[in-house]
Amino acid sequence: MRSIRLQFFSIIIVILLILLLLFNTYPLISSRDLVFQEKESGMLSQASVVAASLSGLDSLGRGGIEEVLRLMDVSGYGRVAVADEHGTLVYDSGGGGAPEELLRALEGKNVFRSDFDETAFFSACAVPFTTQNGQRGALYLYERDQERAGLIMTVQGRIRASSLAIAGLAIVLVLVFAELLLSRIRELVQSMRIVAGGDYEHRLKVKGKDEIAELGDEFNLLTERLDETEKQRRRFVSDASHELKTPLASIRLLADSVVQNDNVDMATVREFAADISSEARRLQRTTEELLDLSRLDDGVQRLSEPVDLKQVALDALVPLRPVAAERQVHLHPELSEGCVIMANTDDMFHVIFNLTENAVKYNVPDGDVWIRLEADEEKIMLTVADSGIGIPEEDRLNIFSRFYRVDKARSRASGGTGLGLSIVHDAVLAHGGSIAVGANKPQGSVFVVTFPRPDEEETGI
Numbered sequence: 001m002r003s004i005r006l007q008f009f010s011i012i013i014v015i016l017l018i019l020l021l022l023f024n025t026y027p028l029i030s031s032r033d034l035v036f037q038e039k040e041s042g043m044l045s046q047a048s049v050v051a052a053s054l055s056g057l058d059s060l061g062r063g064g065i066e067e068v069l070r071l072m073d074v075s076g077y078g079r080v081a082v083a084d085e086h087g088t089l090v091y092d093s094g095g096g097g098a099p100e101e102l103l104r105a106l107e108g109k110n111v112f113r114s115d116f117d118e119t120a121f122f123s124a125c126a127v128p129f130t131t132q133n134g135q136r137g138a139l140y141l142y143e144r145d146q147e148r149a150g151l152i153m154t155v156q157g158r159i160r161a162s163s164l165a166i167a168g169l170a171i172v173l174v175l176v177f178a179e180l181l182l183s184r185i186r187e188l189v190q191s192m193r194i195v196a197g198g199d200y201e202h203r204l205k206v207k208g209k210d211e212i213a214e215l216g217d218e219f220n221l222l223t224e225r226l227d228e229t230e231k232q233r234r235r236f237v238s239d240a241s242h243e244l245k246t247p248l249a250s251i252r253l254l255a256d257s258v259v260q261n262d263n264v265d266m267a268t269v270r271e272f273a274a275d276i277s278s279e280a281r282r283l284q285r286t287t288e289e290l291l292d293l294s295r296l297d298d299g300v301q302r303l304s305e306p307v308d309l310k311q312v313a314l315d316a317l318v319p320l321r322p323v324a325a326e327r328q329v330h331l332h333p334e335l336s337e338g339c340v341i342m343a344n345t346d347d348m349f350h351v352i353f354n355l356t357e358n359a360v361k362y363n364v365p366d367g368d369v370w371i372r373l374e375a376d377e378e379k380i381m382l383t384v385a386d387s388g389i390g391i392p393e394e395d396r397l398n399i400f401s402r403f404y405r406v407d408k409a410r411s412r413a414s415g416g417t418g419l420g421l422s423i424v425h426d427a428v429l430a431h432g433g434s435i436a437v438g439a440n441k442p443q444g445s446v447f448v449v450t451f452p453r454p455d456e457e458e459t460g461i
C-alpha cells in the first residue's frame with residue numbers, strides 16, 4: 001500500500017518539476033528575447049539617424065562630430081564612439097580601444113549585439129556612414145540597461161514564488177487525496193480479511209459512487225453469494241445427517257426389539273427383518289443419490305456422447321412397468337425418433353426415470369402418465385405429465401431443492417428420499433437444458449425438460 005502512495009507521489013513530483021522548470025525558464029527566455037529584439041530595432045534606427053547626420057559633415061573632425069552628437073541627444077548611452085576608415089577612434093565618450101563591432105561596421109554593414117546577465121542588458125550597435133568628402137567612418141553606441149533587467153527579474157521572482165506555492169499546495173492536495181483513497185482501499189482489504197476469516201455475514205459499508213465503491217459493491221455481492229453457499233452447505237449437511245439418522249434409528253429399534261425379546265415368534269422376526277430391509281434399501285438409495293449429486297456438483301466435465309433419448313426412455317420404463325401395474329397407473333409413452341442430444345446416458349436415465357417414477361408414485365389408482373419426446377428445429381423436449389395428486393403452487397419453487405418433499409409421509413412410504421428432483425435438475429442443467437414444472441389439467445403435474453438441438457455434426461446423425 002505504501003508503494004501506491006510512493007508511485008502517486010513520484011508521478012506528481014515529476015510533473016511538478018517539469019512545470020516548475022517550464023514556468024521558471026520559458027517566460028524569462030521569451031521576455032529576454034523580446035527585449036533583445038526591441039533593443040536591436042531601437043538602437044539600430046537611432047544609430048542610423050545619427051549616422052545620417054554624421055554623413056552631412058564635410059569631414060570627420062572631432063568638433064563637427066561633437067556638434068552633431070549634442071544635437072541628436074545620445075546622452076542615454078553609456079558609450080558613443082566614432083572611428084575613421086582606418087579604425088582609429090576620432091571620438092569616444094568612454095575609454096578603451098576600438099570595439100570589435102565598430103571594426104566590423106567599417107566593412108559596410110550594421111552590427112548589433114546584446115547580452116543579459118540577470119543584472120542588466122548590455123547592448124552595442126555600430127553602423128557605417130560616409131561624409132560629404134567621401135571619407136568613410138562608423139558610429140558605435142553602447143548601452144547598459146539595468147531598469148529592464150530589474151523588471152524582468154522581479155516578474156521572474158514572482159512567478160517562482162507563486163509556482164512554488166502552487167506546487168506545495170498540489171503536493172498537499174495529492175497527499176490528502178491519496179490518503180483518502182488509500183484509507184478506503186485499506187477498509188476494503190480489512191473487510192476481505194474479515195470475510196476470509198470466516199465471517200460471511202460481514203458487509204462493507206460502501207460510500208460514494210466511484211470505482212472503489214463499485215469494487216465494494218462487487219465485494220459485498222461476492223460475500224453474499226459466499227454466505228448463501230455456506231448456509232446451503234450447512235443446511236445440506238444437517239439435512240443429510242438427519243435423513244440418514246432416522247432410518248438408522250428405526251433399524252436399531254427393530255433389531256433391538258428382536259434381540260431383547262426372548263420369545264419372539266418367527267412371523268414377527270420376519271416382519272421386522274422386512275422392515276429393516278426396507279429401511280436399509282432407503283438408506284442405500286439415499287447414499288447412492290447423494291453420491292450422484294456430489295458427482296454432478298463437482299462440475300467436472302462430464303463425458304458427452306450422442307444419446308438417443310427414445311432408447312433411454314424405453315430402458316427407464318422397464319423397471320417402472322411393474323410399479324405402475326401395482327398402483328394401477330397407465331403409462332402412455334409417445335416417443336419420437338431422432339431425439340438425440342449430446343449428454344451422458346446415465347444422467348439422462350436418471351432424468352427420465354425419476355420424473356416418470358414420481359408421476360407414477362404421486363398418482364391415484366387408475367391414473368395416467370404420459371411420457372412424450374418430441375423434437376423441432378431448435379429444441380428437443382421431454383414432457384412427463386400425470387393425472388396424479390398435483391403439486392401445490394407454493395411448493396413448486398422448492399420442489400428441486402435437496403430433501404424437499406410436499407408430503408413427507410407419502411414420500412417416505414413409497415421409498416422416496418427427496419433427492420430425485422435435485423438430481424434431475426442438476427443433470428439437466430449440467431447438459432445445457434432447462435426444466436419447468438406446472439399443473440396438468442384437470443389435475444396432476446407436468447414437468448417439461450428442454451434441450452437445445454445439437455448441430456448435426458456434433459451427434460454425427
Ligand SMILES: Nc1ncnc2c1ncn2[C@@H]1O[C@H](COP(=O)(O)OP(=O)(O)O)[C@@H](O)[C@H]1O
Binds near residue numbers: 359388404418419422
Ligand atoms: N409428479 C408429481 N406429482 C406430485 N408431487 C410430486 C411429483 N413429483 C414430485 N413431487 C413432489 O416433490 C417431492 C420431491 O420429489 P423427489 O425429489 O423426486 O423426491 P421423492 O420422490 O424421493 O420424495 C416429492 O416428495 C413430492 O412431494
Ligand SMILES: [Mg+2]
Binds near residue numbers: 357416
Ligand atoms: Mg422421486
